[in-house]
Amino acid sequence: xxxxxxxxxxxxxxxxxxxxxxxxxxxxxxxxxxxxxxxxxxxxxxxxxxxxxxxxxxxxxxxxxxxxxxxxxxxxxxxxxxxxxxxxxxxxxxxxxxxxxxxxxxxxxxxxxxxxxxxxxxxxxxxxxxxxxxxxxxxxxxxxxxxxxxxxxxxxxxxxxxxxxxxxxxxxxxxxxxxxxxxxxxxxxxxxxxxxxxxxxxxxxxxxxxxxxxxxxxxxxxxxxxxxxxxxxxxxxxxxxxxxxxxxxxxxxxxxxxxxxxxxxxxxxxxxxxxxxxxxxxxxxxxx
Amino acid sequence: xxxxxxxxxxxxxxxxxxxxxxxxxxxxxxxxxxxxxxxxxxxxxxxxxxxxxxxxxxxxxxxxxxxxxxxxxxxxxxxxxxxxxxxxxxxxxxxxxxxxxxxxxxxxxxxxxxxxxxxxxxxxxxxx
Numbered sequence: 001x002x003x004x005x006x007x008x009x010x011x012x013x014x015x016x017x018x019x020x021x022x023x024x025x026x027x028x029x030x031x032x033x034x035x036x037x038x039x040x041x042x043x044x045x046x047x048x049x050x051x052x053x054x055x056x057x058x059x060x061x062x063x064x065x066x067x068x069x070x071x072x073x074x075x076x077x078x079x080x081x082x083x084x085x086x087x088x089x090x091x092x093x094x095x096x097x098x099x100x101x102x103x104x105x106x107x108x109x110x111x112x113x114x115x116x117x118x119x120x121x122x123x124x125x126x127x128x129x130x131x132x133x134x135x136x137x138x139x140x141x142x143x144x145x146x147x148x149x150x151x152x153x154x155x156x157x158x159x160x161x162x163x164x165x166x167x168x169x170x171x172x173x174x175x176x177x178x179x180x181x182x183x184x185x186x187x188x189x190x191x192x193x194x195x196x197x198x199x200x201x202x203x204x205x206x207x208x209x210x211x212x213x214x215x216x217x218x219x220x221x222x223x224x225x226x227x228x229x230x231x232x233x234x235x236x237x238x239x240x241x242x243x244x245x246x247x248x249x250x251x252x253x254x255x256x257x258x259x260x261x262x263x264x265x266x267x268x269x270x271x272x273x274x275x276x277x278x279x280x281x282x283x284x285x286x287x288x
Numbered sequence: 289x290x291x292x293x294x295x296x297x298x299x300x301x302x303x304x305x306x307x308x309x310x311x312x313x314x315x316x317x318x319x320x321x322x323x324x325x326x327x328x329x330x331x332x333x334x335x336x337x338x339x340x341x342x343x344x345x346x347x348x349x350x351x352x353x354x355x356x357x358x359x360x361x362x363x364x365x366x367x368x369x370x371x372x373x374x375x376x377x378x379x380x381x382x383x384x385x386x387x388x389x390x391x392x393x394x395x396x397x398x399x400x401x402x403x404x405x406x407x408x409x410x411x412x413x414x415x416x
Contacts, residue, residue: 032314033315035314036314037314037342037345039348039349039353041357050348051361052344052345053315055341060316062318088368090367091367092343092366093363093364093365093366094365095363096361096362
């Protein structure tokens with residue numbers, strides 16, 4: 001099912017069932033709120049709740065969980081599955097029909113308003129998901145809120161990468177990627193990748209050094225990863241085993257390529273994806 | 289009588305870790321990125337940061353500090369920008385965009401060291 005079809009199905013479910021706030025509107029929580037926010041409005045010490053607190057009463061709390069019929073949770077799960085694994089809130093629009101008073105007990109229900117995308121944003125490609133939450137006292141609508149989040153796929157350099165184990169045998173390689181170099185282990189005349197503790201013929205006295213590869217090569221083999229979702233990756237993505245012109249083969253993600261254009265023999269060049277100060281991953285781009 | 293173009297008195301304060309945590313908990317928002325620095329860093333943030341319910345609350349406070357306790361806030365629409373981390377200094381500025389009868393629309397911006405953290409409009413019915 002496409003994102004659009006899933007969104008249409010969740011929208012058609014309409015408002016979720018109403019969730020009753022854990023506690024009625026009460027002075028103790030209001031007092032905590034005004035103290036933390038630093039709001040000196042005297043009304044709030046006289047039994048009137050700050051209108052923005054309407055959302056506070058129905059927050060899930062420390063061990064709370066989303067209701068099973070919560071449309072935001074359902075939509076976020078759909079987008080997770082489609083590879084849009086990160087989320088950031090972008091807009092909140094609250095309307096207060098009246099102020100609440102101590103003793104009133106609110107309930108809330110949420111409906112999916114719209115899902116718009118995919119859009120290119122500064123954070124990556126993503127979808128804007130807008131929900132409408134309505135708060136009631138009995139059957140009286142007292143406030144509502146449009147809430148919008150961007151559910152996005154961070155670009156390939158983003159965090160969340162699985163980290164390689166760096167050993168004394170491989171340290172030079174990862175130092176190289178940080179410096180923008182593909183370093184190949186060399187035992188005399190023999191190049192070896194992945195690097196190991198001994199030369200292929202097993203001479204225990206041999207010591208390796210390394211050479212810097214040109215970064216040019218061709219796709220020797222590849223897979224297109226469709227499922228499951230991988231943190232920080234937009235699906236599908238391509239992992240290519242590349243035969244470098246120096247004669248060794250090396251694995252990495254082939255970024256910026258349409259899976260349909262990838263084939264054995266495709267010329268590629270090395271690129272480097274900085275994850276953070278300690279880790280840069282080697283990857284490939286199509287040579288154009 | 290308030291007129292369009294009126295500037296609101298600025299509100300500036302230091303966003304201490306205590307402020308970030310106490311406001312998150314006072315709004316019943318227990319997401320770890322608002323109280324656990326290690327968890328926030330592990331998720332790619334520089335530090336713990338303000339939650340959205342607090343932003344809305346600060347915008348409301350900023351406007352009612354100016355409009356007075358008898359004003360009625362009708363709506364708050366905010367757009368979120370760069371995060372506001374513990375250690376930041378937040379400055380709220382605002383001006384009245386329009387007035388119709390007793391209803392004023394106020395434009396508000398909360399700026400931190402990284403830039404515009406929150407911006408939006410508040411519709412408020414001023415006291416007679």
